[in-house]
Amino acid sequence: MNADDIFWLSFKDLTEKKIRTALTVVMVVIGVASIIALVSQTAGISSAIQSSLNSLGPTSVLVTTTKSTGFTAADVAELSSIPNVSSVTPIVEGSGTLLSNGQNTSVTLIGIAPQDLDLLLGNNASLYQGSMYQDTIAPTVVAGHSVAFPSSLAGHQNLFIGQSAVLAVGGLSTDVVTVPIVGIMQSYGSLILPVDTSLLMSSSAADELLHRSSYNLILMKAKNTSTVGYVANTTTAIYGSSVRVITTQQIMQTANQIIGSISSLLIVIAGISLLVAAVGIMNIMLIAVYERTHEIGILKSLGFKSRHILMIFMVQALIIGFIGGIVGIFLGAGASYGLAYGISHASSSSTSGGAAHGGAAVQGSDRGAAGAAVSGSGSSGSSLSYSPVFSPSTVVSAVVVAMIVSLIAGVYPAWRASKLQPIEALREL
Amino acid sequence: MPKDNYSVRVTNVGKTYRSEGIEVRALQDVSFTFKKGDFAAIVGPSGSGKSTLMNILGTIDKPSHGEVYIDGIATSHMDEAQLADFRNKKLGFVFQAFNLINGLDAQKNVELPLIVGPASHQERREKADRLLTQLGLGHRLHQKPTQLSGGEQQRVAIARALVNEPALILADEPTGNLDTKSGDEVVKLLRSICDDNGVTVVMVTHNLDITRKCDKIIHIRDGRMLKEEVLK
Numbered sequence: 061m062n063a064d065d066i067f068w069l070s071f072k073d074l075t076e077k078k079i080r081t082a083l084t085v086v087m088v089v090i091g092v093a094s095i096i097a098l099v100s101q102t103a104g105i106s107s108a109i110q111s112s113l114n115s116l117g118p119t120s121v122l123v124t125t126t127k128s129t130g131f132t133a134a135d136v137a138e139l140s141s142i143p144n145v146s147s148v149t150p151i152v153e154g155s156g157t158l159l160s161n162g163q164n165t166s167v168t169l170i171g172i173a174p175q176d177l178d179l180l181l182g183n184n185a186s187l188y189q190g191s192m193y194q195d196t197i198a199p200t201v202v203a204g205h206s207v208a209f210p211s212s213l214a215g216h217q218n219l220f221i222g223q224s225a226v227l228a229v230g231g232l233s234t235d236v237v238t239v240p241i242v243g244i245m246q247s248y249g250s251l252i253l254p255v256d257t258s259l260l261m262s263s264s265a266a267d268e269l270l271h272r273s274s275y276n277l278i279l280m281k282a283k284n285t286s287t288v289g290y291v292a293n294t295t296t297a298i299y300g301s302s303v304r305v306i307t308t309q310q311i312m313q314t315a316n317q318i319i320g321s322i323s324s325l326l327i328v329i330a331g332i333s334l335l336v337a338a339v340g341i342m343n344i345m346l347i348a349v350y351e352r353t354h355e356i357g358i359l360k361s362l363g364f365k366s367r368h369i370l371m372i373f374m375v376q377a378l379i380i381g382f383i384g385g386i387v388g389i390f391l392g393a394g395a396s397y398g399l400a401y402g403i404s405h406a407s408s409s410s411t412s413g414g415a416a417h418g419g420a421a422v423q424g425s426d427r428g429a430a431g432a433a434v435s436g437s438g439s440s441g442s443s444l445s446y447s448p449v450f451s452p453s454t455v456v457s458a459v460v461v462a463m464i465v466s467l468i469a470g471v472y473p474a475w476r477a478s479k480l481q482p483i484e485a486l487r488e489l
Numbered sequence: 490m491p492k493d494n495y496s497v498r499v500t501n502v503g504k505t506y507r508s509e510g511i512e513v514r515a516l517q518d519v520s521f522t523f524k525k526g527d528f529a530a531i532v533g534p535s536g537s538g539k540s541t542l543m544n545i546l547g548t549i550d551k552p553s554h555g556e557v558y559i560d561g562i563a564t565s566h567m568d569e570a571q572l573a574d575f576r577n578k579k580l581g582f583v584f585q586a587f588n589l590i591n592g593l594d595a596q597k598n599v600e601l602p603l604i605v606g607p608a609s610h611q612e613r614r615e616k617a618d619r620l621l622t623q624l625g626l627g628h629r630l631h632q633k634p635t636q637l638s639g640g641e642q643q644r645v646a647i648a649r650a651l652v653n654e655p656a657l658i659l660a661d662e663p664t665g666n667l668d669t670k671s672g673d674e675v676v677k678l679l680r681s682i683c684d685d686n687g688v689t690v691v692m693v694t695h696n697l698d699i700t701r702k703c704d705k706i707i708h709i710r711d712g713r714m715l716k717e718e719v720l721k
Contacts, residue, residue, distance in 0.1 A: 363577020
């Protein structure tokens with residue numbers, strides 16, 4: 061018996077019960093689609109975090125203070141003297157509320173010298189409109205893209221170049237100040253740095269607005285990735301427990317760990333749906349064997365051997381798994397983009413939700429304090445925008461797993477079918 | 490063992506079933522022979538054991554005692570795979586209920602026994618076409634069984650039984666589900682196969698018109714052979 065004979069004999073049975081076959085395939089489709097959709101989400105989020113961290117640079121070391129007193133120019137000088145340090149950038153970071161056209165928007169204030177902005181944001185940050193702020197104590201402000209185009213206004217512009225924005229800072233004893241908007245950033249989309257929901261200005265202007273006289277965050281760059289550890293350790297040795305030191309490498313590691321465990325959890329959930337599909341396949345095939353008892357008897361009386369019958373039923377299971385796998389890939393891909401859009405949309409329309417999404421990966425570890433200080437402070441959140449990532453290995457293994465699962469589900473029914481005695485089978489009428 | 494000139498030789502065959510702890514003797518000490526090219530019948534009331542005997546001849550049931558030689562080959566000690574091969578090459582079945590595969594057209598049904606053999610797709614198709622055309626179904630090759638009349642279905646079944654050029658065709662009430670006219674045609678067909686191709690045909694039947702055409706009739710009652718009638 062040739063392979064193609066086994067194939068069409070198997071296929072005949074499946075096409076005779078079209079609706080039932082389709083429903084069985086749907087079970088596999090759901091299993092495969094959920095694996096594809098969920099794995100591509102975590103891969104997408106992971107790569108979004110990765111690219112955010114890449115713009116911060118793999119050699120970055122972030123230092124935050126744990127005391128109420130911040131860093132001074134003397135600290136900057138001391139840190140600059142550590143060997144293997146290529147740059148030390150002092151940053152002032154705080155929060156405020158933008159009062160504009162009746163909209164109250166939480167924003168992060170980031171004070172950094174304009175020439176140092178690339179050290180923080182990498183090379184992929186650029187102006188959308190207007191010009192860069194001045195390195196002066198008198199505030200000139202560049203607004204993040206979401207601040208100027210809040211999602212609550214469905215993309216309509218809320219802040220304009222040349223406008224004086226009204227800003228409330230300082231918590232309960234609120235100070236209300238006006239700051240001139242000179243520029244608007246391109247959408248940045250980082251999960252780590254809340255640039256899109258920030259107002260950028262010089263560090264002295266931020267100090268002035270926040271009534272501070274020091275920096276609360278220092279961004280250091282090591283000369284290369286192999287000296288990052290040395291720079292971080294030396295900084296810790298100098299300041300002891302009065303500072304927290306974190307490197308992007310550590311953030312990356314922590315993020316990857318968390319994403320790794322989330323992704324295993326999601327795979328288990330998706331696996332359960334495949335398991336349910338397997339039980340369904342077995343159930344349907346046992347019914348099919350029961351229904352075809354007579355037909356199996358006829359085939360055996362004509363000289364078909366047990367292994368022929370076994371193969372016919374196994375191939376049926378394989379066909380179901382294969383079709384389910386292929387359809388599942390496409391459905392899963394569609395669902396992935398839907399999910400990514402849904403999650404991105406939900407996180408940008410609700411700022412607190414965004415903070416939970418965006419900050420969680422970094423805040424999950426207490427070593428991530430510096431990252432959290434950048435991303436999570438204030439009630440403003442970074443928008444979680446990412447695209448699902450499909451790796452060929454995920455797609456191929458989803459189909460292979462679907463076929464293996466179907467095959468395993470088909471073993472018992474096929475074995476039952478093959479063991480039918482022709483005389484018993486022929487009696488069934 | 491001397492070279493066997495019989496198509497079928499049944500020696501002291503017995504069959505005992507165990508059903509809910511009770512032994513049922515379906516057959517006891519049955520012995521007979523059919524020559525090559527015999528047109529033979531096994532007759533008896535229902536429950537007499539004639540169906541059991543047919544199943545044993547067809548190697549889909551095994552005797553508890555005795556031996557069945559078909560074309561000189563002892564069948565009772567073959568394993569399942571050997572029996573499948575044996576059925577495929579030596580035996581053709583014709584059933585009362587036709588037992589065609591409903592999902593397959595006439596041509597594919599006839600091809601079925603060839604599928605487990607070495608024949609190529611083209612050989613299979615040509616052989617099935619030729620046989621069906623010979624049996625007057627050349628215009629029905631691609632009809633499904635449900636689209637065929639009873640007589641046509643039985644002719645497809647006969648074509649399927651013949652396709653591997655068997656030594657023995659076993660027909661269990663081949664006219665039982667047919668009207669008189671179709672039944673007569675089927676019997677005529679089986680008789681001509683017997684005469685023209687030298688194939689032995691063994692039928693189980695109640696139909697006296699059929700038994701009148703037979704060369705040899707085995708009468709079975711209560712699991713025993715009552716008598717053997719040789720008409721030729």
